[in-house]
Amino acid sequence: MTDDRQSVNSLLPVVYQELRRLAANYLRRERPGQTLQPTALVHEAYMRLMKDKPGRWQNRAHFCAIAAHSMRQILIERARARGAQKRGGARQRVTLDERLMPGGEQSIDLLALDEALERLAAIDPDQARLVELRFFGGLTVEETAEAMEISPATVKRHWTVASAWLARELEGNSQA
Amino acid sequence: MNKERWRKVNEIFHTALEHDTATREAYVQTATAGDAELLREVQTLLNSHMRSPEFLDKPAWAVDPELALGDEASLAGKQIGNYRILAEIGRGGMGVVYEAQDERLRRTVAFKALPPEYTSDPARRERLIREARAAAALSHPAIATIFYLEEIDGGLYIISELVRGRTLREELRDGPLPPSQLLPALISIADALVAAHQRGIVHRDLKPENIIRRDDGQIKVLDFGLARPTTGSQTTALTQDGSVLGTPGYMSPEQLSPGAEIDGRSDIFAFGVIAWELATGEHPFGTDAAAVFARMNDLLEGKTPGLSRPLPLPGLDRIARRCMRRTPAERYPSAQALLADLRALEGSRISTPVPARHDSYWWWQGHQIIVSTVNAAAPATVFMCRGWIGRPLGPRLFLASLALATISVALRLNLFFASRVHPETLVAQRTRVFPAIAVLDTLLAGSLLAAAIALNAGDHDGLAAIFVALAAVMLASLSLIEPATTAAAGLNRPEKR
Numbered sequence: 001m002t003d004d005r006q007s008v009n010s011l012l013p014v015v016y017q018e019l020r021r022l023a024a025n026y027l028r029r030e031r032p033g034q035t036l037q038p039t040a041l042v043h044e045a046y047m048r049l050m051k052d053k054p055g056r057w058q059n060r061a062h063f064c065a066i067a068a069h070s071m072r073q074i075l076i077e078r079a080r081a082r083g084a085q086k087r088g089g090a091r092q093r094v095t096l097d098e099r100l101m102p103g104g105e106q107s108i109d110l111l112a113l114d115e116a117l118e119r120l121a122a123i124d125p126d127q128a129r130l131v132e133l134r135f136f137g138g139l140t141v142e143e144t145a146e147a148m149e150i151s152p153a154t155v156k157r158h159w160t161v162a163s164a165w166l167a168r169e170l171e172g173n174s175q176a
Numbered sequence: 177m178n179k180e181r182w183r184k185v186n187e188i189f190h191t192a193l194e195h196d197t198a199t200r201e202a203y204v205q206t207a208t209a210g211d212a213e214l215l216r217e218v219q220t221l222l223n224s225h226m227r228s229p230e231f232l233d234k235p236a237w238a239v240d241p242e243l244a245l246g247d248e249a250s251l252a253g254k255q256i257g258n259y260r261i262l263a264e265i266g267r268g269g270m271g272v273v274y275e276a277q278d279e280r281l282r283r284t285v286a287f288k289a290l291p292p293e294y295t296s297d298p299a300r301r302e303r304l305i306r307e308a309r310a311a312a313a314l315s316h317p318a319i320a321t322i323f324y325l326e327e328i329d330g331g332l333y334i335i336s337e338l339v340r341g342r343t344l345r346e347e348l349r350d351g352p353l354p355p356s357q358l359l360p361a362l363i364s365i366a367d368a369l370v371a372a373h374q375r376g377i378v379h380r381d382l383k384p385e386n387i388i389r390r391d392d393g394q395i396k397v398l399d400f401g402l403a404r405p406t407t408g409s410q411t412t413a414l415t416q417d418g419s420v421l422g423t424p425g426y427m428s429p430e431q432l433s434p435g436a437e438i439d440g441r442s443d444i445f446a447f448g449v450i451a452w453e454l455a456t457g458e459h460p461f462g463t464d465a466a467a468v469f470a471r472m473n474d475l476l477e478g479k480t481p482g483l484s485r486p487l488p489l490p491g492l493d494r495i496a497r498r499c500m501r502r503t504p505a506e507r508y509p510s511a512q513a514l515l516a517d518l519r520a521l522e523g524s525r526i527s528t529p530v531p532a533r534h535d536s537y538w539w540w541q542g543h544q545i546i547v548s549t550v551n552a553a554a555p556a557t558v559f560m561c562r563g564w565i566g567r568p569l570g571p572r573l574f575l576a577s578l579a580l581a582t583i584s585v586a587l588r589l590n591l592f593f594a595s596r597v598h599p600e601t602l603v604a605q606r607t608r609v610f611p612a613i614a615v616l617d618t619l620l621a622g623s624l625l626a627a628a629i630a631l632n633a634g635d636h637d638g639l640a641a642i643f644v645a646l647a648a649v650m651l652a653s654l655s656l657i658e659p660a661t662t663a664a665a666g667l668n669r670p671e672k673r
Contacts, residue, residue, distance in 0.1 A: 071236065072236070075236050108239060110236070110239075113232075123177055123178075123179060123182045124179065124182055131232070134232070134235075135232045135235060135236050136235070136236045137235070138235030138236075157186075157190055160189075160190070160193070160225060161185075161186050161189050161190065161221065161225075163225075163231045163232050164189075164221045164222070164224040164225035164231070165221060165224070166231070166232065167224040167225070167227070167228050167231040167232075168220050168221060168223075168224040171224065
């Protein structure tokens with residue numbers, strides 16, 4: 001187990017690099033303007049990497065969790081750095097598709113989301129993990145179900161309530 | 177909120193969603209049974225859900241591609257301090273590089289804007305500044321010089337020599353480096369490593385993208401000491417923010433192992449990979465993630481990655497393999513040692529084109545064997561005929577031809593042996609000994625002709641004819657056949673090509 005964790009850690013840079021490369025490919029292909037497909041980026045990275053070396057990771061869930069968590073760290077760190085660089089201290093807001101935020105905000109504060117996700121983890125670690133897999137890891141409902149070893153229906157239920165909770169937290173945040 | 181209560185909220189929330197909008201409110205009122213806080217909790221959640229049912233449906237990197245890629249907006253056209261930014265010339269993990277005009281000194285420079293995540297944290301910023309200072313002290317023809325480190329409005333910028341030319345990556349698109357350029361380029365890179373390592377500066381991200389051949393041919397290694405904003409204690413490949421330091425295809429095993437010490441021998445590993453790539457045009461392990469993963473797996477399990485094909489230059493093959501050993505202790509102990517081997521290789525003229533396909537030696541090798549056989553037969557024939565040649569010429573011609581043939585055959589067999597075992601030294605050896613062989617063989621043919629004349633005088637015309645024919649064959653072979661087989665094997669010195 002510890003051996004495995006050791007090798008997982010040591011291979012992470014490769015995972016990051018691959019994730020970024022895949023992200024760049026998708027975004028280059030899909031930009032500008034078109035709707036970006038919620039692509040299972042991590043899934044693809046996993047499939048590519050596993051083609052040669054089955055059994056390297058404990059299982060898919062293990063890999064997906066690490067990759068999604070890594071993605072979260074990278075994005076949040078960057079968002080934080082970007083915010084720090086902005087003078088006046090205003091947080092960078094990220095433009096979101098208008099349809100996603102009807103009648104109100106058109107942006108999402110990734111840092112606020114990250115903080116809210118921490119609070120959610122205190123109440124319900126499973127739901128927080130699920131959000132990490134879906135939002136930061138880009139997994140579909142079915143893939144998330146497989147990774148968490150629960151049914152797709154349960155994923156949907158958790159997702160609905162967790163995303164509503166996070167949306168409410170972020171609304172509260174922007175009002176404050 | 178405790179977990180128990182959250183479970184209850186979840187339950188009511190989901191059941192409420194199963195109700196029609198008409199009956200939902202009533203259900204929630206009943207289910208919360210007068211608990212005002214619970215009621216508010218469920219209601220606000222339901223409201224949030226109705227307002228933005230697709231919240232977070234897009235994955236994070238789709239929400240903000242620039243953030244995911246780490247792309248920063250281009251500074252081209254802007255004025256930053258005393259620098260007028262002219263054009264973007266490259267983007268990498270350690271920032272965006274621009275061509276800029278230094279308005280004080282009125283010269284064009286390379287202007288590198290370091291990414292904010294490296295500069296926002298004071299401790300990391302301090303380390304970065306320290307490393308840049310050390311790298312700026314480097315003065316070497318094969319290292320792009322750092323002029324200044326500028327802090328302007330909170331941003332950190334490295335101003336360095338602008339190198340115009342093609343990166344080795346760009347050159348590799350046209351295939352492997354031509355043999356005449358390969359060793360000189362590698363020697364320049366190794367020389368740059370020696371200079372940097374002597375000052376304790378490790379590159380850490382040596383790769384063809386970071387090496388430029390200037391338009392006048394000079395090799396320049398870029399970004400010394402800047403590939404990683406950490407020093408000393410923190411020597412893992414991962415920074416705190418998890419960004420990648422180094423490039424998977426060129427990173428040494430220890431750069432991938434948490435906590436492992438990193439020194440100049442990590443650069444030597446990358447050098448081996450680059451040498452291989454420049455010689456063959458192909459990466460020794462493959463650069464796509466799956467190949468890199470497979471290789472890393474091998475390395476972590478203690479296997480040296482499989483390099484099935486040898487390099488066309490056997491001497492370089494040995495050097496590159498030694499560079500790419502798994503543990504630092506198995507590699508060259510220092511860049512100096514590596515440079516010394518490269519120089520020795522160049523001295524032995526391995527840089528001259530040894531054919532990639534060694535079967536082109538076949539004709540030349542066959543020729544050497546046949547000529548050696550004929551030469552060995554010559555003194556034997558003279559010995560058998562010494563009586564007819566007469567005294568004292570017969571025995572003397574025999575001794576002379578024996579001496580000449582022995583030396584000539586020894587030299588030829590030595591070359592034959594070299595072509596089988598040390599092909600990289602063959603050109604040099606052949607160039608050195610061939611004049612001697614030519615003289616020996618000519619004298620040997622001469623002694624046969626002398627024997628023929630003596631036999632002719634003694635009325636042994638038949639035997640004389642055989643000796644004349646033998647001498648003629650030897651001379652024709654030396655002057656016509658040997659040059660042809662030598663050229664076919666590509667063994668001529670480059671000046672003659």
